[in-house]
Amino acid sequence: xxxxxxxxxxxxxxxxxTKQDIALIVVGTLIPDLTxxxxxxxxxxxxxxxxxxxxxxxxxxxxxxxxxxLFFAEPKKAIIPLGIGVLTHFILDFFLIHVHVGIPLLFPxxxxxxxxxxxxxxxxxxxxxxxxxALIVYGIYxxxxxxxxxRSSS
Amino acid sequence: MxxxxxxxxGILLLxxxxxxxxxxxxxxxxxxxxxxxxxxxxxxxxxxVVLDAVVHDVDTTNNTLLIEISPYPQGVIQxxxxxxxxxxxxxxxxxxxxxxxxxxxxxxxxxxxxxxxxNNLIYLRSLPAIPFVLILFFRTYRFNRDTYRFERRQKxx
Numbered sequence: 650x651x652x653x654x655x656x657x658x659x660x661x662x663x664x665x666x667t668k669q670d671i672a673l674i675v676v677g678t679l680i681p682d683l684t685x686x687x688x689x690x691x692x693x694x695x696x697x698x699x700x701x702x703x704x705x706x707x708x709x710x711x712x713x714x715x716x717x718x719l720f721f722a723e724p725k726k727a728i729i730p731l732g733i734g735v736l737t738h739f740i741l742d743f744f745l746i747h748v749h750v751g752i753p754l755l756f757p758x759x760x761x762x763x764x765x766x767x768x769x770x771x772x773x774x775x776x777x778x779x780x781x782x783a784l785i786v787y788g789i790y791x792x793x794x795x796x797x798x799x800r801s802s803s
Numbered sequence: 804m805x806x807x808x809x810x811x812x813g814i815l816l817l818x819x820x821x822x823x824x825x826x827x828x829x830x831x832x833x834x835x836x837x838x839x840x841x842x843x844x845x846x847x848x849x850x851x852v853v854l855d856a857v858v859h860d861v862d863t864t865n866n867t868l869l870i871e872i873s874p875y876p877q878g879v880i881q882x883x884x885x886x887x888x889x890x891x892x893x894x895x896x897x898x899x900x901x902x903x904x905x906x907x908x909x910x911x912x913x914x915x916x917x918x919x920x921x922n923n924l925i926y927l928r929s930l931p932a933i934p935f936v937l938i939l940f941f942r943t944y945r946f947n948r949d950t951y952r953f954e955r956r957q958k959x960x
Contacts, residue, residue, distance in 0.1 A: 650925070652925050652926075652928035652929045652932070653928075653929035653930075653932035653933070653936075654928050654929060654931050654932040654935070655928070656932070657932040657935055657936055661939070670943075671939065671943075672939050672940045672942070672943035672944060673940075675935075675936050675939050675940070676936060676940055679932070679936060697836075698827045699826060699827050699830055699836060700823045700824075700826070700827050701823065702823075702826050702827075702830065703819075703822045703823055703825075703826045708822065709819065709822055709823075712815050712818055712819045712822065713819065715811075715815045716812055716815050716816060716819070719808050719811060719812045719815075720951065720952055720953055721952060721953050722952055722953075722954060724808070746915065747853075747898065747915070748853055748898045748899065748900035748913045748914060748915050749851070749853050749900040749913065750853075753834075756826070757822060757825055757826075760833035760834060762834075769915070769917070770917070770925060771917045771918070771921035771922060771924070771925060773921075773924060773928065776928050
């Protein structure tokens, strides 16, 4: 897995540049990693039935996104940024190096996993790059909004 | 409208429960877990499997690894490989793809070793994301306890 900070920053960058609901995109980026509840199950010494593994599949993550969207005034509007967040999560994880196979993108219709081996999950350079890009995007928007304010005040 | 939401939420949760149960009951036929692999190692003498484990000891002379499959008390498994093990240390995480040659013995075709500190760093790097997401979300939305819905805060409206 890529770390949560990288996922959240990629979601923030996506939201900022596409002018979507940043808060919901960022929440969406972490939905597939709810599967990490499994770690808590193991840590508590309980029998791990791998019940939460399907949350790290597109169908499972979208079902969770759907449930979350129902807690908003306009669920149809909320599901889109949540879905974008989920999508960025899988795009980022799709390029992780594993010894074999990858994410079962079509589960429950197929168990076959897909992956393009590009970077390792322990490669912190990816996080550094995400932080730098986020800072650049933040800087560009900060300068742009300042110029707009100056123009409107003059 | 409220009932519509409840029904839709119920359907989505039901689908999710079915999905989770299906995975839990059938995953060993497609993507077996460590416990199943170790218990049924005879099935994997010809079929290659993936094991996630922790390095227990490294023998660079014979190019073998002793791995622990935590948290299961299965003892250690000896892994033979042709891949270089010079940087492997006890405590490192290892992902192995290979076949079993006997009880608690396997040959790795491919393996990825992650140094312990780098593995811990993944979790450490994840921690700042929690306040980041919470602050970002609750700056934009607030929870209305009367309607049980998140509403946009005025300045973001």
